[in-house]
Amino acid sequence: MAAPSIQLNVRSIKAPFNLKPVPKQYPKLTRISCAAAAATKPPTRYSITLLPGDGIGPEIVSVTKEVLNLAGSLEGVEFNFQEMPMGGAALDLTGVPLPEETLSAARKADAVLLGAIGGYKWDKNEKQLKPETGLLQLREGLKVFANLRPATVLPQLVDSSTLKKEVAEGVDLMVVRELTGGIYFGKPRGFGTNEKGEEIGFNTEVYAAHEIDRIARVAFEIARKRGGKLCSVDKANVLEASMFWRKRVTALASEYPDVELSHMYVDNAAMQLVRYPKQFDTIVTNNIFGDILSDEASMITGSIGMLPSASLGESGPGVFEPIHGSAPDIAGQDKANPLATILSAAMLLKYGLGESDAAKRIEDAVLDTLNRGFRTGDIYSAGNKLVGCKEMGEEVLKSVDSAVPAAI
Ligand SMILES: NC(=O)c1ccc[n+]([C@@H]2O[C@H](COP(=O)([O-])OP(=O)(O)OC[C@H]3O[C@@H](n4cnc5c(N)ncnc54)[C@H](O)[C@@H]3O)[C@@H](O)[C@H]2O)c1
Secondary structure, X not given: OOOOOOOOOHHHHHOOOOOOOOOOOOOOOOHHHHHHHHHHOOOEEEEEEEEEXXXXXXXXXXXXXXXXXXXXXXXXXXXXXXXXXXXXXXXXXXXXXXXXXXXXXXXXXXXXXXXXXXXXXXXXXXXXXXXXXXXXXXXXXXXXXXXXEEEEOOHHHHHHOOOOHHHHOOOEEEEEEEOOOXXXXXXXOEEEEOOOOOEEEEOOOOOOHHHHHHHHHHHHHHHHHOOOEEEEEEOOOOOHHHHHHHHHHHHHHHHOOOOEEEEEEHHHHHHHHHHOHHHOOEEEEOHHHHHHHHHHHHHHOOOHHHOEEEEEEOXXXXXXXXXXXXXXXXXXXXXXXXHHHHHHHHHHHHHHOOOHHHHHHHXXXXXXXXXXXXXXXXXXXXXOEEOOHHHHHHHHHHHHHHOOOOOO
8 A cells, every 4th residue: 555645755845745644544542442443444554664684673673563563453554564684684695785675675665664784793894785885775765865863851761861850851852864965975985095195085065955955844844843943953164065054944944934943053062962952842954963963862861772763755665763773782682672663663653654543552652661660771770670672562562552541
C-alpha cells in the first residue's frame, strides 16, 4: 500500500505544506471498541522494511517490532515486515554495506525502521566498505533530506540528565537537520598534496538555494506547530555557505509571520544548549552542525538511548531510527535501551503513515513504563527497577496492552 500523503513532503512543502499528522480513518476508540472495529473493518496494511544492522541493532529492532505489531493491532493496523541486511551485517553477507536488494526493498516499503550500523570489526575498512557509507547511501537513495530529532526531558528522567535539574527540566526542543547536503556530500573532497607537497585531506561545504529552502520550510512548519520559535544555526561570520544559508532562511520568514525567527552562530548554540536549553523550541541547521548539536541535545535528556529520529523526503518512505549508534561495547548483552527505537516507531506511525492513534499508544506506553519504574542501565537511578532490553520491551508491551493513559 502506498504511504498516505504526509506532512513532510516537498510537493506539499510548497503549498499547502502541513505538518499535522495525517488523520487516520479510525476514530479514537477504547481497546474493546477497537477490537470491534477491527472485526468489522478490514485492517489497514503497511509494508515496513526492517534494517536491524549491527551491534545492538538486532536486539532493539526485534523488541520494537513486537511493540509495533501490538499497537497496530489495537488500532486496526497490520504490518508486513521485510528484514534486510545493511551495514556490517550486509558487508559480511554480500561484500557491500547497502546491497541493491536492500535499497530496492526500502524504496518499495511504506516506511523503513533502522536499528544501527557499525562496529569495531569494520572500522579499518576502506571508505566504500564501511558500514557508515551504507547509511549515507540509504539516505541519499531514499532522498530523505529532513532529519527530525526531538529532545525532550521527561520528568521521570530529569535526574538522568548531566545538567542541573533546574536547567534540564522542561526542555522540549526539536532539531531539524539537513541530511543530504553540505560537507558530508560536497565535492571536491578527498586526499591530495598542497602546493608545498604536503599531504592534505579536504571536503567542501556547499548548499544550493533549493536545498536550504526546502529544509527551512520544513522547520518553519514544525515551529509553527510547536512553540512558534525557530532558531537557524550557522557560522555566517566565517563561512560563505552559512552566509547564503542565513540569507535564504531570512527571505522565507515573511511567509511565516506567526513564527519568530532568530539566528545563532553554531559555537554559541553549542554553549547555549548547556547553559539555558529551555530557550530553544525548534532549531534548523545544516548537516554537520545538526549532527553535533543533536547529539549534544540528547545528553540533556539523560541518555542517547532515549532519542528517536525521523528522516523524510519529498515522497516515498521515510527512515526512522534511534539517534544512537550500534553500541558495540554492550552489544549482545541484553543491556541496550530499546526506547529510542520504540519511540522511532511512534514517529514512523505518526509522520510516516499518519497513524497518530497507534503512535500515541506507543508514546503513552513508554511514559507508563517509566512511571512504573523500569529502567535500563543507561537511565537507571536508585530506587528504580533495573531491566535489560528484552524485559524493557515486555514492560512496554504490557503498557501498550493496558491502554491506560500515562500521567506525565
Ligand atoms: N545511525 C547509526 O547507525 C550510527 C550512529 C552513530 C554511530 N554509529 C556507529 O556506531 C558505532 C559505535 O559508535 P559510538 O560508540 O560512537 O556511538 P554509540 O551511540 O553506538 O555509543 C555511544 C555510547 O552510548 C551507549 N549507548 C548507545 N546507544 C545505547 C542504548 N540504546 N542503550 C544504552 N546505551 C547506549 C553506548 O554503549 C556507548 O557507551 C560506530 O561504528 C559508529 O560509526 C552508527
